[in-house]
Amino acid sequence: MSQNESNRAAAPATPAEPVAYPGELGDSIAPAPTPGTVRMRTNVPYQLYRFARVNMRMAKMIRRSHTH
Amino acid sequence: MARVVVLGAGISGHTAALHLRRKLRREHEVVVVSPNADYNWIPSNIWVGVGRMTSQQVTFPLAPVYRRKKIDFRQARAVSIRPEGTGSSGRPTVEIEYTLPGRAGELEQVEYDYLINATGPKLNFAATPGLGPDGGHSLSVCTADHAAETAVRFAEVIAKLEAGERQRLVIGVGHGMCTCEGAAFEYAFNVEHELRTRGLRDRAEVIYLTNEHELGDFGVGGMTFEQNGFVTNSQLWTESLFRERDVTAIVGAHVQRVEEGKIFYETLQGEEGVLEFDFAMLLPPFKGQDLHAFDRSGQDITDVLFAPNGFLKVDADYTPKPYEDWRASDWPSTYANPTYGNVFGVGIAFAPPHQISRPRKTAGGTVITPAPPRTGMPSGLMGRQVALSIVDMIQAGATAPTRTASMSSMGAACVASAGAGVFKGTAASMTMFPVVPDRESYPEHGRSLQDTTGEIGLAGHWVKHFLHYMFIYKAKALPGWSLIPE
Numbered sequence: 001m002s003q004n005e006s007n008r009a010a011a012p013a014t015p016a017e018p019v020a021y022p023g024e025l026g027d028s029i030a031p032a033p034t035p036g037t038v039r040m041r042t043n044v045p046y047q048l049y050r051f052a053r054v055n056m057r058m059a060k061m062i063r064r065s066h067t068h
Numbered sequence: 069m070a071r072v073v074v075l076g077a078g079i080s081g082h083t084a085a086l087h088l089r090r091k092l093r094r095e096h097e098v099v100v101v102s103p104n105a106d107y108n109w110i111p112s113n114i115w116v117g118v119g120r121m122t123s124q125q126v127t128f129p130l131a132p133v134y135r136r137k138k139i140d141f142r143q144a145r146a147v148s149i150r151p152e153g154t155g156s157s158g159r160p161t162v163e164i165e166y167t168l169p170g171r172a173g174e175l176e177q178v179e180y181d182y183l184i185n186a187t188g189p190k191l192n193f194a195a196t197p198g199l200g201p202d203g204g205h206s207l208s209v210c211t212a213d214h215a216a217e218t219a220v221r222f223a224e225v226i227a228k229l230e231a232g233e234r235q236r237l238v239i240g241v242g243h244g245m246c247t248c249e250g251a252a253f254e255y256a257f258n259v260e261h262e263l264r265t266r267g268l269r270d271r272a273e274v275i276y277l278t279n280e281h282e283l284g285d286f287g288v289g290g291m292t293f294e295q296n297g298f299v300t301n302s303q304l305w306t307e308s309l310f311r312e313r314d315v316t317a318i319v320g321a322h323v324q325r326v327e328e329g330k331i332f333y334e335t336l337q338g339e340e341g342v343l344e345f346d347f348a349m350l351l352p353p354f355k356g357q358d359l360h361a362f363d364r365s366g367q368d369i370t371d372v373l374f375a376p377n378g379f380l381k382v383d384a385d386y387t388p389k390p391y392e393d394w395r396a397s398d399w400p401s402t403y404a405n406p407t408y409g410n411v412f413g414v415g416i417a418f419a420p421p422h423q424i425s426r427p428r429k430t431a432g433g434t435v436i437t438p439a440p441p442r443t444g445m446p447s448g449l450m451g452r453q454v455a456l457s458i459v460d461m462i463q464a465g466a467t468a469p470t471r472t473a474s475m476s477s478m479g480a481a482c483v484a485s486a487g488a489g490v491f492k493g494t495a496a497s498m499t500m501f502p503v504v505p506d507r508e509s510y511p512e513h514g515r516s517l518q519d520t521t522g523e524i525g526l527a528g529h530w531v532k533h534f535l536h537y538m539f540i541y542k543a544k545a546l547p548g549w550s551l552i553p554e
């Protein structure tokens with residue numbers, strides 16, 4: 001038995017296949033993020049930039065919603 | 069001297085009361101009638117439900133705020149409205165029943181010149197047998213108390229997972245006509261994040277059970293975004309997130325009943341299923357509070373003031389018409405009742421003219437369509453605009469409402485934020501403008517592509533925490549509160 005296989009045996013069991021239920025979405029074809037995209041979600045300088053952008057967008061939306 | 073009575077001290081009613089008091093001269097009275105002693109910043113109940121906050125962090129007592137602001141607070145629930153007054157007096161009244169300890173059950177007639185119904189939703193757990201924490205088999209995060217109870221049950225699930233057991237967690241909505249899918253999505257996102265950061269995700273199956281016909285509908289018919297040079301939509305965005313987080317989704321579902329550890333449901337395709345669970349947080353459908361109305365002679369005129377679902381009729385176009393004929397202009401803007409112009413309905417309490425999502429039903433006739441959401445920002449804005457209209461009617465001689473706040477010309481934000489700490493959290497954030505698609509102004513997608521967005525990352529987590537503290541500060545009416553937008 002290789003090292004890898006013995007590690008796998010020691011790891012907690014993976015969940016059983018979800019039972020198929022009516023309405024359950026099958027295997028999704030939606031795009032999955034690349035590791036780089038996932039990393040950028042917690043990259044502090046980039047997120048500070050996004051924070052500023054999100055706030056500016058919300059401020060614009062609030063201004064437009066409040067002008068009546 | 070005029071008296072304005074506000075029913076309900078939630079997001080819309082509390083906002084209305086504070087603006088009324090800010091703008092009305094002292095000789096005019098502002099009365100707030102609400103059954104709970106505390107204000108609850110409901111969006112943060114999500115964090116209470118996973119044990120990241122206590123219920124004390126999302127509530128505060130209303131009485132000291134109203135005392136300081138010279139607003140007359142009566143801890144009571146409204147029971148009925150007499151918009152033409154009673155036999156002896158032509159002055160309209162609302163009957164209230166005290167819930168204040170020591171006066172509980174006492175009835176009182178409160179006269180008004182203007183009335184704002186901001187009583188929010190009645191949590192209609194009764195619509196689905198076995199639904200809800202009070203005598204049912206599922207949990208809720210709709211109130212701070214419900215969320216605190218849910219947190220205890222979630223902690224038990226975590227303990228079992230830590231002991232090596234497998235657990236199935238079902239999160240979603242408990243009826244085909246529910247609204248607030250954004251909140252269910254947010255709670256699912258939080259639960260998944262908590263399990264993963266604790267290293268327990270591989271033993272937990274997380275299932276999202278929703279009445280939306282596809283993921284990303286959110287009761288607003290989905291959204292179209294522009295991202296990295298492509299036009300994409302909230303369906304792909306949500307599916308991508310669920311795929312990444314290994315959340316199984318069951319869509320187009322109406323929960324028929326909930327039993328101990330079992331959810332019975334049917335789907336838009338007409339199939340029936342039974343889902344076993346260890347933990348289920350299912351939001352209830354909403355209806356209006358059971359308020360009644362009587363004319364001067366005592367005749368029941370509840371159907372003049374209220375739609376059959378208990379929400380107050382306002383200046384919307386309620387003519388039944390097919391989906392293709394729905395217009396942004398069907399949606400109300402002044403929130404005045406067409407029969408009694410001094411009665412207003414704001415926030416969740418007003419009757420929407422129709423859904424925003426396309427109506428759908430099963431071959432057997434079960435309606436499975438999200439009801440339209442009336443989220444925090446629109447609710448607050450309606451409260452403010454109606455308050456300012458009333459001020460103009462009392463003090464500037466206006467004969468009709470002067471301010472508008474149509475959901476077809478205002479935006480909304482939904483930020484699902486999870487995790488603790490400044491750098492360890494995450495969030496899925498969506499903004500949309502306008503809430504109700506306006507195909508005349510935005511022929512292609514019904515909404516502005518620039519202002520309708522979805523993104524994932526720490527930035528939204530910071531925004532959500534910032535909003536939590538800012539809105540609680542504002543609701544406490546601390547210095548400068550009125551500068552903070554709704």
Ligand SMILES: Cc1cc2nc3c(=O)[nH]c(=O)nc-3n(C[C@H](O)[C@H](O)[C@H](O)COP(=O)(O)OP(=O)(O)OC[C@H]3O[C@@H](n4cnc5c(N)ncnc54)[C@H](O)[C@@H]3O)c2cc1C
Nearest residue numbers: 076077078079080110111146187188251415416442443444
């Ligand atoms: C779990 C959850 C999470 C949410 N998250 C978000 C979010 O992230 N962003 C967002 O924008 N929105 C969110 N929402 C929606 C938001 O909470 C609502 O839009 C908002 O609370 C509606 O305000 P309201 O004033 O109409 O009703 P409420 O805030 O519910 O207030 C109703 C008030 O009326 C009182 N009342 C009830 N019956 C009577 C009576 N008979 N007489 C007098 N008073 C009465 C109640 O006690 C309460 O004070 C969330 C909702 C839930 C349930």
